[in-house]
Amino acid sequence: MPDPRDFTPLISQRTRRGASDAIRDILAAAASPGVLSLAGGLPAAETFPRAAVRDAVDRTLSHSGTAALQYAPTEGVGRMRECAAELAGRSGAPTTAANVLITSGSQQGLSLVAGAFIEEDDVVALDDPSYLGAVQTFRAAGARLLPVPCDRDGMDTDVLEARLAAGVRCKLVYVVPHFHNPTGAMLSPARRRHLADLADRYGFLIVEDDPYADLAFDGIRHPSLELSHAGVIRLMSLSKTLCPGFRVAALVAPARLTAVLAGAKQHTDLQTNTFGQHVVAELLGTPGFLAPHLAGLRSFYRDRANRFAEVLAERTPWLEFEKPRGGLFVWCALAAPNADSARLARAALDAGVAVVPGAPFCVESDGTRRLRLSYAALTAERMRDAAGRLDIAYARTHLVPQG
Amino acid sequence: MPDPRDFTPLISQRTRRGASDAIRDILAAAASPGVLSLAGGLPAAETFPRAAVRDAVDRTLSHSGTAALQYAPTEGVGRMRECAAELAGRSGAPTTAANVLITSGSQQGLSLVAGAFIEEDDVVALDDPSYLGAVQTFRAAGARLLPVPCDRDGMDTDVLEARLAAGVRCKLVYVVPHFHNPTGAMLSPARRRHLADLADRYGFLIVEDDPYADLAFDGIRHPSLELSHAGVIRLMSLSKTLCPGFRVAALVAPARLTAVLAGAKQHTDLQTNTFGQHVVAELLGTPGFLAPHLAGLRSFYRDRANRFAEVLAERTPWLEFEKPRGGLFVWCALAAPNADSARLARAALDAGVAVVPGAPFCVESDGTRRLRLSYAALTAERMRDAAGRLDIAYARTHLVPQG
Structure with a gap:
């Protein structure tokens, strides 16, 4: 050409x-x-549940063949939204399908949040260091970044509070609360509470990016921030726990925010691929699998x-x-x-x-x-x-x- | 919640x-x-090639099981890019994989183009009436719309030229050249040439949204605009010709533009779902299928x-x-x-x-x-x-x- x-x-x-x-x-x-x-990024292919995927694909083609090949609602396939709500509920938060937007990977969740809420020069606070994909997405959206120091207990919320008290108007706070990328830190319970309290007082949203929660080597499921707080948008990836190839992730948020983000998603790509949603819902719904x-x-x-x-x-x-x-x-x-x-x-x-x-x-x-x-x-x-x-x-x- | x-x-x-x-x-x-x-929008489910999809899925799981479940490059899976280049080449344009960006449906192609090129108040010219998804996407990106009258031969390029000659600075022209949605118009060969000529003289890009080219009832394949012109970004949907459920589409453009748009896509959703790309490439590559x-x-x-x-x-x-x-x-x-x-x-x-x-x-x-x-x-x-x-x-x- x-x-x-x-x-x-x-x-x-x-x-x-x-x-x-x-x-x-x-x-x-x-x-x-x-x-x-x-250099990382790719999960180990040996961990992909290939036999279970094959069964789920077979069942999808046999039972939902036409629906799985057709357009689906922007918010997501009903069964997949219900599965995601159930997954989110494992942390104790009462979640229904209305709280769920199925996204094309968690990166899309980040990008939708940035597009829906960030205007030029809006402030986004985040751990310093932070996940590079988030840093780039917020920068591309025109955000001013407010880097907050962190240690092995995650973001130093006292430093954040001091900046807010000094007059910094923050619209979003981005955290990776479990096994932070790159630092591996775990946000402590006291700081979680502190962060939720600051969100109420200063009116910002919290983006909780949570791809590694299920990879706790001690097997303990730590509570998510959404448990305690209304202004949390949680991004739940399945790329590290099932496999990345379907690009099916879930964004969990108050229903009013989910609706706003679904409107933004409609312009972005209409919907996440129907076939992958059917297969992942089938897989997650397989008794005794997960x-x-x-x-x-x-x-x-x-x-x-x-x-x-x-x-x-x-x-x-x-x-x-x-x-x-x-x-x-x-x-x-x-x-x-x-x-x-x-x-x-x-x-x-x-x-x-x-x-x-x-x-x-x-x-x-x-x-x-x-x-x-x-x-x-x-x-x-x-x-x-x-x-x-x-x-x-x-x-x-x-x-x-x-x- | x-x-x-x-x-x-x-x-x-x-x-x-x-x-x-x-x-x-x-x-x-x-x-x-x-x-x-x-009200339309959904293709007839009876036309989905279900048996061929099942075979393609089986072959994908047997031969590319691990790769199909893993992350893939932002630009797209190699085989799928080659398939798309071959499809684009049917119109006579010399196209290689380097010209192709695999997108999550053509709507994502539109949205990436709007994000990569439109600043607040940039002018986008389009047929009046036009495809609603495009109108909304360009509006959301902050574009000023320049509606151009159209008839059964598509956009009246004389009117467009008059506006450009009068000093309107236009960055993008959006057309649906074949079986326009909603009007059904076919952009005439003379107007195609005129539009390409205007693009050269006035330095705008042409977005050629082409989901219906393969649905010509007389079976004639009409040439695409990209044939004649370097500044064309062509959006090739497979939703109407195969099925919408995989959300696998191709954007075909000069390699330098494809690279820019791939950079934008990386922030948006990293990549289009790997599994669907493998299946669609397998399907399109099946001898005697298409x-x-x-x-x-x-x-x-x-x-x-x-x-x-x-x-x-x-x-x-x-x-x-x-x-x-x-x-x-x-x-x-x-x-x-x-x-x-x-x-x-x-x-x-x-x-x-x-x-x-x-x-x-x-x-x-x-x-x-x-x-x-x-x-x-x-x-x-x-x-x-x-x-x-x-x-x-x-x-x-x-x-x-x-x-």
Whole structure:
């Protein structure tokens, strides 16, 4: 197709703002042959419930063949909305289908929330560091970010309160309360209560992005924020617990907000794919499927996390980290004073292992010495190889004097 | 879930602008038991290639089971992009996978284009009347609409040229060149050339929304605009030709534009569902499937259109219309001087038949006497019933003197 014109002047500000992506190149390189990936993002394909999916697909084609191939309501297929309400209800919150909007992955939930509520220069508060996809989505929507420091108990809500009391008008607060990406933090019960209280006093909404709640290695189900509070929009991904390929996720919110977001979704893509919704609803509705599947998943990732912690301790003693309690990531610090994780990440790729440097996750905080590693994708043997390659890259960049 | 707060003040301008939807209520009512729908939108479920889908799903699960359940690149699954390039190439345009972005339905293509190119107050020219989903999407993005009159040969490009020559700076021109929704018009070859020429001279992009090209009752494949011109973004839906339930569509554009739009899509929903892409690619790649399927589809809708034209001539002689040459719709005019299609549509629902009034499709033109009817969903017998009910509603509203 001929392509002589320069279209750059036609591109909107919004799109230019969202265009930069420091990690995209690394993830692309991570998929190259011969590269071992600790860069993460992909769940382990071994955990996909393939036989159960096949059964659910068969039943869908036999019993709902025509409906599964037709258009469906923007809000979602009825059965899928009910399934999602039931899942949300496991945390104790009384949820009905009217609270549920089925989205094309949780990323769409984020994007719909940003579009429906953020005007140019509206303030969005979030953990610093935060999930990169959220940072980029809110930035692209024109938000001013209010980075809030966090520790192993999550967002420091006292700092948030001080900023609010000083007059910062905040429209949204974004949190990943369980096994935070990238830090692995768990928002403490006291801070949850504090955050809900601040939302009431200052009139902001809370976006609770919760893809890892079911990956607690101790098997304990922690309560979600929505339990305690009306102004919470919860994003429930199934990508890490079932599989990502259907792009079926659920947004759970007060019914009035769900209706607003459904209106926005209609313009965006009319509806989430009908076939995937039928299959996922069939899968989740299979008696005796979910609980053992999740138990197996937790055990799988717990083993990988434990093994990975051993491998890192042995092969990369220059890395500081806390053993993960759930989720898919280890947030590491480089101990050396001259450490630079971006330089290390480039050298690591040359040595055949992909890792993600910390800086892109950080808004104001310093990520220069930080590294996010994922243990999701590699077997024990490959983990050892990957850590060995990382150690070689480290030796090249940090032990040898630089020219 | 408790819901005490009023969230209205938090909603963005963008979302408020997009919220009105005159047709949504009618479509909801059209799905009620006992209501016959001429309101359209849904393709006939009898045309879905169910057996071929089942085979394609089986092969996907057997051969690509893991890949089909995993994340995929934002641009789309490789095989699906190649299939789409081949489909686009049928019109004669040299197209490769690099020109293709797989979208979650064509509505997402529209929404991505609006987001990537439209700033507040940018001008978008379109046929008046136009497809309502496009009107709403461009409005929600903040565009100023430049309605251009159209006739049975599509957009009057002389009028467009006059406006451009008078100094109107236009960023996008939106057309549905084949079997336009709602008018059924076909953009003539001379006007296609004229439009492409104007795009070069005035530097705008053309969005060619083309869901009905394969539904030409004479079986002739009309060339697409992209053939002749670099600045064309073509939206290729499969919802009307295969089925809507997978939400797999293709956007075809110069590779540099495809890359920009893929960046925007990443923030929107990461990617279109992997499973559906594998199944649709498998289906389209099945030797001997597509051509006979499309021939059967054309024959099916041609029969329905012919039958519908007979039924309308017989039962609703007060309606003026041209016999459709393709697509799914008849754009009718009410002959009576006191005619009001919105009033008729309300009365029709009371009489048990759903129809769509013309006004919502119209930007500046007068749709008061217009009605869009679809013959897609009803058998001959039900068509007769529906037309009979419409005639009763007409008698109630237009023949009887109003109080």
